[in-house]
Amino acid sequence: MTVRPETSGRPRIVIVGGGYVGMYTALRLQKKLRSDEAEVVVIDSRSYMTYQPFLPEAAAGNIEPRHIVVPLRRVLPSAKIVTGDVTGIEHGRKVVKVKPHDGEPIELSYDHIVVALGSVARILPIPGLAEQGIGFKRVEEAIFLRNHVIDQLDLAESSTDPELRKRALTFCFVGGGYAGIEAFAELEDMVRYATRLYETITPQDLRWVLVEAADRILPEVGPEMGVWTLDSLRARGSEIKLKTFLNSCVDGHVVLSDGTEFDTNTVVWTAGVKANPVLGTSDLPLDERGRLKCTAELAVDGADGAWGAGDCAGVPDLTKGPGEFCSPSAQHAVRQAPVLADNIVATLRGEPLKKYEHKYAGSVAGLGLRKGVANVYGVKLKGWPAWMMHRVYHMSRVPTLRRKIEVQLDWAAALLFRRDVVSLGSLQRPRREFIEYAPRPKADPAPAAADKPEQKVISGPGKGAGQ
Template identity: 65%
Template sequence: MTRDRVPHILILGGGYVGMYTALGLQKKLRRGQARITVVDPRSYMTYQPFLPEASAGALEPRHVVVPLRRVLRKCDVITGRITSIAHGDKAVTIEPEAGEPYQLEYDILVVALGSIPRTLPIPGLADNGIGFKQVEEAIALRNHVLDRLDIAASTTDEDVRRRALTFVFVGGGFAGAEALGELENMAQYARRYYPQIGAKDMRWVLVDAADRILPEVGDEMGVYTVEELSKRGIEIRLKTFLESCVDGHVVLSKGKPFDADTIVWTAGVKANPVLADSDLPIDDRGRVSCAATMRVAGLDDAWAAGDNAAVPDLTDDDPDALCAPNAQHAVRQAKLLAKNIAATLNGGQPKEYRHKYVGSVASLGLYKGVAHVYGVKVKGFPAWFMHRTYHMSKMPTFNRKARVLVDWTMALLFRREVVTLGRMRMPREEFRRAATPKRSQRDGSN
């Protein structure tokens, strides 16, 4: 059978679900049984649970990403953005990095587009906010924080100094609490190289609209987290909303306004908005409606999993319960999804996804953490160690596991790197200055 006549499996998204589904299919399907294509705006998969450690310098950023073309050797990988899905026509529109958009046809569709930050129309947020979902954002935030220390240590303007040393994180879930905990820990460590900055000069603020943070680890561990962060001088503002941050002037629903150079937005996620304009069935939260087998509701040739999929939670007593959009479900759904698609291609039946949520672990900085696993509550160093151990086991590929382990080992033997490479955002600035002709001098020379 020729390549053009075999079924074409198109996987939208190269994140954890997309990459592991493709990896499973290329292992399970016979040579020539199907053609597999993966489309993603990035040429790599990011392991998001390690982003806080990458931003704090505990891990090399390149070690928390997996190159898609390296691991998906039997798949076609397209670096581009999906702008529309027309399943009735079995075609999607792809916008590549360069060149004109084009359509790509398929026989079997896998929707693994994941989620994007859930933002609100807050004045100034789009211009001043920093996200924390991609490795580029983690690197930029690390450089930005260290750059603020450089500015504060080098200025004589007290207002500039106070603004530079004020860091605001909006959202008290995993992303917000872990990012704040790791970066505050890094900044306090870096302060030893800045004698001009005192222990209490930095101001770290965590804002959340709910009455607690880290709800995934339970009430008791959530209270412990607030107490732990408060002991480190971090301000916890619960039941509080960000109302405005125009030009870095932060206005909260409670308390006095203040200025900050750093505003990090981690207040939840939502399904990729391209799904709303597709002809796929979606629920009221914009996720693809699925059966427990992860087949798209009412369709035999479309599948979905991960953050952008509404998959029934068969372990819950509520018949309408859906799997939460988190890494724990995504890891397991991806592996079963590959088995289900392979089974249908071989004339078999897909199996229903069933997984009892085992709990959560979170890092709050070096040697600090909280965990609630199988009903057991753990805090401090043991929880931090559990966090590292669990996510090390889930890190894709042996290559990346080994590199992460080397990074951690080196961190035990040597001091933490606190150099900023913020100037990498402007790699041509110095050359531009040198190449720009100076204005004529008063003597009339050219």
């Protein structure tokens, strides 16, 4: 394993994770630190940050997927970007273990570490889920789902088999939180529109099923707006099953705890997240939920030089009182990052630290084109006004001026022109022609007849057989 120590004499700040916390912390450090004060290194398995609130609109085709990602090397020219998977953190030695996508594993030493690994899907041991399910946290998943659901319409249109058509036109989502409801509603809205392009498919042929273990959906917007969202989705023909669990989905045969059974080619899993399991390989202190134990200053409790924020950190919520922690949301992550960066700078300069304190403002959610719901600081909106608030709020949060302009141009095009409903399913099979149409090696020639004289074979450079 290659060890990369700091050779310039400057303290090294290693940021593990290039998401909300990682990128915004690095941006702040880039702005606050002098070039001779510290070296900043960002490690992530991807070389870009994804603005996750726009994933549903990217899946629905309202926003170009490239416009919701931000290249880390472009926005962080003063930082060193390392692309690879973090496999371990040894804070006792102050090293991070990294496995690049190709080549030998490396170790990076550090003076300060920012753990911003975020969360991963909380996948339960449900039969068939690992084989059939797909999440909705990455831009790759959003692109795949868009192509996949349109492919299902193409499949149904081209078939006369009623069972195959029924299976293709059934879509199952598990999880009724913010991510699940937005993905469910945006894709349902897109597919409903797309049916007008097909001769044999009508909106009544579609079956959209959302399964939620709790007794309500979208808790982020409060009970009243959650009930309105539930009624709105049901009025669109969707089946919303509350207090229901997914028991099995082996080979696409879904079995629910209420006895419902059906076949589908689409199972989307958005039923919660958990702290990145890489934390379990570290020697940093964790709480009972596997998150970093952090102070209000965003320092890891009892670990000098270690900092944490975002979904992987248990940060006290000072606005709620003792024993309460900040929720795992982008709203907290983007606000924790600058406080964390300022506290690292203050530590390097021997200055006092600041505490993180932010009262949760509420939430906004898009439910399809010109449809939404919002509850922000007690102001409750639904329908078109909420949809506008959703767009205005997130436009203010999209990183970089270029991405803001590109997203607005995407929205303007969506208002001026009809939806562009096309599947690029071949993106998942880019080498199909090479595999199917490449010439096969010829079979070995039949052995010579016994009555023919044996030919002498001469081998060597430039000589062919039988020469």
